[in-house]
Amino acid sequence: MAVSERTFPDYDNPPVVETFLGVQFAPLTKFSLLHFGLYWAKIRDEFPSFQVQPPLGATIEQFGVGLFAQPRVGVELVSQPEIRCWFIDKTGAKLNQVQKDRFIHNWRKPKPDDKYVHYENIRPRFSNEWERFCAFLDEAELGKPEVNQCEMAYINHIEQGKGWESFADLNRVIAPWSGRCSNEFLPALESASIEARYLFPEQKGRLHIEVQPAIRQSDGKEILQLNMTARGKPESSEIKHILEWLDLGHEWIVKGFTGFTTDFMHNEWRRKT
């Protein structure tokens, strides 16, 4: 979609530093350590570096009173070591993450001054990488993935000094946060974390919003990390249904981000539409 056709809120200088689009599927029982190498051979020209990471726990959104996705984090007994592999591209801006029940494509800003890449550009990249992964699975006779969840996230870094100085200024950043107490007892806020969840209509998914104080490792700056994560089940494992769901997730993240943050910060990020 051309910039002129975009109807979602848009910013000249948004705080987003990373976006990822991914799918979770029923574990591929025949996927072994060997297949990470075989898959890498297919993409190595574009993704020449790799790193081994601990696997992600399975996460499925549950619906009903008091139910939501609780990522499984912990230690379990397994008969074979399970891993997740990161395949990193030459520019350090793109990453494919693979494990026996996950495929995720990440984009991040390699340098703070680099331009933000819009969803319209990341979407086809994800689609191409996912289809290439599925073609590999087919060729290696590992089966067709049965997708049970789509996930996308925007990671935003709101640097201290750019719209906020201390946690007493949190109300200048986060729209639903009033920053006011009912009496004068409490001193200035030292620190705060926020977790919020919003349901999509018809149980199509859920938006998770997380605000946390953090230190960015690349430059040691104090930031507010605002993560917007959408998760839900696509209608089927077909690519068109996966993309349909990701489009919905994108809409919720972008409109949700604008709703959750203040006009004051929108000016700071130079809102265009």
Next chain:
Amino acid sequence: MSIVQTAATIDHMVGKEQRFQISANTSQWSAVVVTNRLGWWQRRALQSLYEISSLPENWDSYGSRPPTENAVECAKRLIIQIDRDNFLQPRIIPISGGGVQLAWHSGVRELEIEISTSGFIVEYLKSERGEPLDDGLLEIEDRSRIDTFLSWLIA
């Protein structure tokens, strides 16, 4: 200790074909340290650590490289595992060759913890009035020993 080492250690401990699997909870690539449970001194120490990790090559004019990723990661683990909200802020010092040193001063006492380039060798030195009292190797996961050193420093 890396995940691989942890798994190997657990293998040795359980002595079975089965072993423990450690899982993560994030797909995020950009590295940050969430600080909502850290004290003021830890946040300042981490900022200093990441500032020195972006030193240029030859920062000491003797051809040294900046602190290595392994040394920085080890120093980070050391800082965030100390369970003291209010404590003295250590000086974070790059070491020629790619290591990192953490140095605390309190009155006449000084504690230095030096992390090697590989991030696997950690040495300590306790001094009083400028005179060395004790030195040796330190296990980064040995929290109770580190806590004893910190208590000694401020006693």
